[in-house]
Amino acid sequence: MLFRWFFRIFLAMFAVGMVSAMLLVFAALVILPTLPSLDTLTDYRPKIPLRIYSAEGLLIGEFGEERRDFVKFAEVPVSLRQAILAAEDDRFYQHHGVDYIGVLRAIYSNFTAGGALQGASTITMQVARNFFLTKEKTLTRKFSEALLAFKIEHSLGKDRILELYINQIYLGQRSYGFSAAARTYFNKPLGDITLAEAAMLAGLPKAPSRFNPVVNLERAKTRQQYVLRRMHELEYISEKELARARKQPIAIHRPVRVFAMPASYVAEMARQVVYQRYREEAYTRGFKVYTTLRKTDQDAAYRALRKGVMTYDERYGYRGAEAFLGLPKQRADLKNTLQGIRDSDDILAALVLSVSADSIEVYLKSGETIRISGNGLKPGRKFMTNDAKLGDQRIRPGALIRITRDGKNSWQITQLPQIEAALVAIDPADGAIRALVGGFDFNLNKFNHVTQAWRQPGSSFKPFIYSASLEKGFTPATIINDAPLFLGPEQTGSKPWEPKNFDGKFSGPIRMRTALTHSKNLASIRILQAIGPVYAQDYIQRFGFDGKQHAPVLPMVLGAGSVTPMQMAAGYAVFANGGYRIHPYFIQRVEDDTGKVLERVRFATAAKNAKQVIDPRNAFLMTSMMQDVIQRGTATRAKALGRNDIAGKTGTTSNYIDAWFCGYQKNLVAVTWMGFDEPKSMGRNETGGRTALPIWIDYMASALKSAPVANPSPPRGIVVAKINPETGLRDQYGTLNEYFFQEQLPPETDYLYRDFGITDQLENQLF
Template sequence: MFKRWWAFPTLILFSIGLFAAILIFLAAILIYPNLPSLEALTDYRPKIPLRIYTEDDVLIGEFGEERRVFAKIDKVPEIMKQAILAAEDDRFYQHGGVDYQGVARAALSNLTSGGAREGASTITMQVARNFFLSREKTLSRKFSEVMLALKIEHNLSKDQILELYINQIYLGQRAYGFATAAQVYFGKPLEKLNVAETSMLAGLPKAPSRYNPVVNPKRAKLRQQYVLRRMHDLHYIDDKQYEEAMAFALAVRKDMPAYEINADYVSEMVRQMMYEKYKEAAYTSGFKVYTTLRKSDQDAAQHAVIKGVLDYDRRHGYRGPEAFIQLQSDENGLEEFLEEALQDMAGSNGIIPAVVLTSSAKLVKAYVKGGEIVEISGDRLSFAQRFLDAKSQQKNKIQRGSLVRVVKDSKGFWQITQLPQVEAAFVSMNPQDGAIRSLVGGFDFERNKYNHVMQAMRQPGSSFKPFIYSAALEKGFTAATIINDAPIVIDPADTGGKLWEPKNYEGDYSGPLRFRTALTKSKNLVSIRILQAIGIPYTLDYITRFGLDASKQPPYLTMALGAGSVTPFQMASAYSVFANGGYRVPPYYVTRILDARGNVLALAKPTLAGQDAQQAIDPRNAFIMTTIMQDVVKRGTAARAMQLGRQDLAGKTGTTNDQVDAWFTGYQPGNLVAIAWVGFDQPRTLGGRETGAQAALPMWIDYMGKVLKGVPESVMNVPEGVVVAKINPQTGLREMDGGDGIAEYFYQENLPGESGSGMGDMQGGVKPSDEVRDQLF
């Protein structure tokens, strides 16, 4: 009787199961042959972004919608695999693509909980869905997913499937694959992650947005703890590892993207170049571009620019709070309100926005973007002190609700500062082959993407004078030629407009000066007289030997004071001619381009000084000009650079009218050229005494002090055809035998006569006409 009672229901259930099995079988027969080809899996070509590196293999930038680093399965640490299996599919290596035990378990769990709380998708099914299917929740899509999973298992090994999953899965923050996520969230490669970090990443596939540790740290922590319990239950980790991982304080990076060095301007230059060549494929094909930058040089240049700009900004005083935010008196909800108020306020090179909570002349308490409340007191208030005094007449005093900027000093203490308004640029290169070693196009790329190194056409001021003096050497002048530093009035026809009464920067006059001394002291009136003597057409033609554009220079005597236009990049190239012995070497910043498989697509072929480079100027000219510009550093307008304790540095300061542009253009002969510039985007005076020596030279010193540390001083060989003779410093003429004079270099054919040999010889080798003699004297 009992058996008969169960017979009918059992028969019904069996019939239903058999019917379902027949339907599944028939569907499989019909669907399986029409499933998509697995070529996307067997010939896996993930979208890998464009990546840009320094010469010494340091990543400086990447561009692409998907941030992805491909990791081969044998390079993935075992603990990472175990964390993924614990979180997603612990029976991965036992089932055949569909985990029937998992399906039954999930069905039972969902039935007892009264809803769809647990899924049964295997890693193989997720691979099928990620590569071929949508995420719509329909029965037909789920069935296709199952069929695809079976097909994938039939054609690929388990390790191949897991490798696809590890590299294809989306994990938030534009990161695809676990290798990328390790860098994005923790700034580490996979092999350096600990148990706590791997479990955090392994928890992301379930819902990357919900469990993102940057956006939702509390939810992410709960998910991580679940994964750790699963790893412990499956005996992937022992009790001690479990306890340590549960207690470990995760340090999740929130400043993405971040790279080991800051070279955003160069990254953008490369991106534009690659897009022009490969269009959209540049962002998905996994190209690797290696630049000529060196990490140590770029770090030094970046530091020099930031420090130089901030030092200038502090010299010119605090301008007051940026804005005022009306704060509620109730402390409840204040933090949330402040975070929302600061949401769109970006930081810049460590300068962070903050809202003042309380203020007095001795103490400021402020809420810093990100949640920290800081206290600033003592000397760290000195920069903004006049805006804190209760009796201050400043309309925008620092008070509760004031929006200010704060920065940590070298000792880790906060102080009030401000975002600078001035801009700066720095570029350095190897004069032997043109390789750009560092390039900083501005204070902060995120604030101002205008690349001042490449794009800013600015007046070079006195840093242009060496090209005039170099041209004069080819016209018969020598380093000993005497020229009068005296007042001069220039006719409007020679200036392109109006009567001109030029003056030296200091407003004084030194009378007759040697050629060498005049450049060392940057005497404007001597430079004008030299240009008058050698002629403007000749000079315009001569400067093209340095790669300078003659059309950007005024065809008037104002050219002698650098009234034309150049970029810092052009100046680096031009000064390289002096630095390498007279050769024109085109600059370059990319050494090679590789495809995703490491094949070389393009390789730079630099021009080398002394080999295949064009001889731009006489080697004797480059040598003598270098010795003069070394005097500029040793005892002239750039004498501040002697704090580096080197005898081999050469260069020239540059300051334009009203201190609108400040330059220092210098080099270590044979090895390194570096150019520093400071100015405002909308040209206006830098103020008072802000000359090239004050505003730009310190950046150059900061950079050179770091990159030349431990580098031996360079020794220049005297070129053939250069002779040394003792001269009278007052007349520029050779001393008689046994006379007390100073040594000077000359072209052999321009060796001056001895004292008393005539007016022509008094010019140190130049025998000028009466008209030219009048100009010089």
């Protein structure tokens, strides 16, 4: 009887088993045809972001939703491989996609724990899920995952499967793959991580948000200790290695992406170029763009521009608190109050907590509380008041202000400037952009003033007209009359005009060299009158200017047209390189994720394959005259550089709306500009020499620090002659030496008629 009872039970169980097996087979037959192709795995192309690099190969920008670096299996540290196996699938190399022993272990663990705590997913099953399936917790999804795991194991080797896992798995902080996670959490290449760091990374796949060391370091360490213990149990590491790794301190890198240099404007320029060619693939195919920027130049340009802008801003005083945000009821909510408000490099957003007669206490986004007193309060003292007329400009609890450290490393009140500036530096030999700063802060104003700002160049445009006059027979010694002038509408193209010099004075007959050195407006207008505005409009196009932006009228010589700083840099490069037209460029090459070069820039080089647009003698004479601008003219501040091989020209527009300095040395051209986005006066006497030139000097002091002084010889066809500084004529007793085109030597002074006043020869040169 008992035997019969057991036999019936056996038959029932056998029947259930057979039915279950048949159901599983049936389900497999139904699901197998619907499983996706493994092409995604066999031809694995991870979504690698677009990365922008400097000329030295330093990262300056990254674009893409996923932070990812693809690494080959052989490049993954052994300690990390072992840590991953210990944490996720220690029988990876023994099973065939589904670990039955692991499943039984998980079932037992879940039963004894009274709930579903372990999932028994192998690394192969996780690869199947990460590439092809959703994360929904259903029996159908789990069964499909197992079938896919078998399929993957049948098609790929174990090392390849583990490689896919290592590169694809999400590990928090927008990081996909262990290489990206190593950079995100430790700011290290994957090959440089320690055993302790490898164990912490290996603990992330289980729950990236829960074990994120940025969010909760203690919880991450607990998981790390578990991984290390498992590595020891599996005999991957020794007792000593375990003890050492447990004690090893770990420095967590905060996930604020800091690039090798502040070059956001160039990174954005590169992104736009690549996107125009590849559209959305630009952000997923791992393109690498190598630019022409040099770190030393870019760092110097960035520092110089910000210093110049802040110096200007400080001249006009503190404007009060930036806004009133109010204080939250709970101190824990202070961070939320500042959420969305950006710092600007070393200019930090600060929420005022309290104000007393001699100090204020502020809260920073970092969670730090700062007390400011003494000289640090000086800029904002008049706003530390209860005067309701000041409105939200008052510095009171709840006010948003900015603070920074002064030269003595003490905190002080400051503010974000309202004015903007730009700096671009290029190699005049081929147009390679060495530094570009398109504004004070890219995160606050993405408008690129180097390439997008069309502004009046003021007197910095005069050299191009003077160059044109040299082609028409003028010389640096030609006498020009710097005298009052009245022009009617037919001459200006608009309203009657009575131009004046900056100082309001007139110098009478002066040499052309002197006129440029001291930026004499009246003399310059007479030069343009003599050569003709239409000729000048055509001539300036040799330098890359758009003739449509420069009407053929007399105000053209004073910079009444429109230019960009980039155009001015290209124009001045013609003078610097001996007369050749070059085209500024900032991308050297574009590579794919394997290092294959997809595009390489083709550039023209001066004296090789670039077009010669002006006589090299013309370029030499213009450089000589613009060297005088620095040595004894409107840019004498630049003498502080202690060099005699630099040349340039200041520029200031009417009512001090735009300020420029365009200057160069034989191997480097730099242009600086300052002004408001909505054009308005910067203030009386805010000239190019006062606002733009200091930025140029600070940049060049660094950029030319190791460059030897260049003293090029005059090109063939240039002769030197003594002249009379009053008449501009050759004079054997003259006190000045001047350069001339060989065929344009002025006549010699006729001493037979010197007592009869002005000579006929001099009279013919006056205008």
